[in-house]
Amino acid sequence: MKIGIVGLPYSGKTTFFESLSSDEGTSAEHSKSKSSFSVIKIPDERLDFLTAIFNPRRKVNATLEVDDFMGSSNPEISTYNSKFSVAAKIYDAFILIIRGFEDPSIPLINETIDIERDINIFIEDTTIFDLSFIENRLEKLEKELSRAKNKEEIQKNQQILKRWHNTLQDGIPLREIELTKDEELLQKNYQLLTMKPLVIAINLSDSQIDIANDIISDLNQKFSGKRTRIEPFFARIEKEIMQLPENEREEFMKEYGLKESALRRLLRSTYDLLGLLSFFTVGEDECRAWTIRKGMTAQEAAGVIHTDFFNKFIRAEVVHFDDFKELGSFAKCKEKGVFHLEGKDYIVQDGDIMHIRHG
Structure with a gap:
C-alpha cells in the first residue's frame, strides 16, 4: 500500500514526512523534483504485548509505504496541477497536510491562514481532474460503441461513468459513495483521485492545543465522511518528540496534555480507511503483524x-x-x-x- 503525503507549500508536509520517517521507518533521499518515500511501521500495542510474552528473535510490524509528493514551491504554479493528477494515481490514499498555524517567519502561499479554503482547493482540483477524465472517457466509449459488435460491456461502463459524473457535479467526492463490484473493477483501471481515502491532517501550533478539538469538530461537520478523516497535528511538537529518547517521550507529551503522538494516530486512521486489518503469527523465531484487507x-x-x-x-x-x-x-x-x-x-x-x- 502506498500513501501520498500532499499539501500546499509551507504547510508542514515535509516536516510531517521527516518526523514519520525518523520514528517509524527508513526513508529515501529527498529531491526537489521527485517524491521521497519511506517504509513506515504501523505502531501496534498488541504486537508489542505478544513480543514481550514470546521474546522472539525479531519483531515485524505491518508496514505502509509513504511518499512525500514534491510539488512546485512557486505560488504561480498550482500544486495540484496536471503533473500531480498523473503522478497521484499510484497512491492508494492521501494524507493532506493543511496549515492552521500562524508564523511570520514562514511564508504564506495564499496571503492568509484559511483551513477550509485550503481543504477545498485540494477537493475542487481533484474533482476537476476526475470530471475531465470521465468526460474524455465517455467520448471515447461513444466512438467505440458505434463500431462494437458486443455493446453490452461498453454500455455498462457508460452508465457507471455517468453516475460518477453526476455524483461529482453534486459536489460529492467518489470516496463517499458505495461501489458495486463492477464499479470497483472499473476504478482499479481508472484510479480516480476523488475515489481514494483521505486523511486531512491540520497542522496546528502548540498554542492551539486547547482549541484543537473545537477546530476539528467544526471541520468534521463540513468535510468528514465514510472515507474521510480529519485529525490535528502539531509539527513542531512532533519534531521535538522524535528527537527525544524513547523513554523520555511520554513525559514530554504529558507536559502538553497529549496522550500519544499524532503521527501514530494518523497512521492508524489511514490504515483503517484503507480497509486493512492485522492478524498475528507468533513464536520463538518471530512475532509478526500481517496486513490483509477486511x-x-x-x-x-x-x-x-x-x-x-x-x-x-x-x-x-x-x-x-x-x-x-x-x-x-x-x-x-x-x-x-x-x-x-x-x-x-x-x-x-x-x-x-x-x-x-x-x-
Whole structure:
C-alpha cells in the first residue's frame, strides 16, 4: 500500500514526512523534483504485548509505504496541477497536510491562514481532474460503441461513468459513495483521485492545543465522511518528540496534555480507511503483524504468508488477541474454548492470532 503525503507549500508536509520517517521507518533521499518515500511501521500495542510474552528473535510490524509528493514551491504554479493528477494515481490514499498555524517567519502561499479554503482547493482540483477524465472517457466509449459488435460491456461502463459524473457535479467526492463490484473493477483501471481515502491532517501550533478539538469538530461537520478523516497535528511538537529518547517521550507529551503522538494516530486512521486489518503469527523465531484487507478468508490470509500455504491449506488454528491477553497462554485459551480450528472460508478478524496448518 502506498500513501501520498500532499499539501500546499509551507504547510508542514515535509516536516510531517521527516518526523514519520525518523520514528517509524527508513526513508529515501529527498529531491526537489521527485517524491521521497519511506517504509513506515504501523505502531501496534498488541504486537508489542505478544513480543514481550514470546521474546522472539525479531519483531515485524505491518508496514505502509509513504511518499512525500514534491510539488512546485512557486505560488504561480498550482500544486495540484496536471503533473500531480498523473503522478497521484499510484497512491492508494492521501494524507493532506493543511496549515492552521500562524508564523511570520514562514511564508504564506495564499496571503492568509484559511483551513477550509485550503481543504477545498485540494477537493475542487481533484474533482476537476476526475470530471475531465470521465468526460474524455465517455467520448471515447461513444466512438467505440458505434463500431462494437458486443455493446453490452461498453454500455455498462457508460452508465457507471455517468453516475460518477453526476455524483461529482453534486459536489460529492467518489470516496463517499458505495461501489458495486463492477464499479470497483472499473476504478482499479481508472484510479480516480476523488475515489481514494483521505486523511486531512491540520497542522496546528502548540498554542492551539486547547482549541484543537473545537477546530476539528467544526471541520468534521463540513468535510468528514465514510472515507474521510480529519485529525490535528502539531509539527513542531512532533519534531521535538522524535528527537527525544524513547523513554523520555511520554513525559514530554504529558507536559502538553497529549496522550500519544499524532503521527501514530494518523497512521492508524489511514490504515483503517484503507480497509486493512492485522492478524498475528507468533513464536520463538518471530512475532509478526500481517496486513490483509477486511473480509479476506483464512486461506487468503495464509497465502499472504506464503503461496504454498494457500495452495496446501488444511486448517487455521485461531485465537483472538483479546482472549489471549486475558487468559495469558494458548493452554488456558484451549481450556476456556476460545482457541478453535477454522476452515478455508473463515473470515479473518482484526487481532486474530493464527497458526496455519498446511500440507
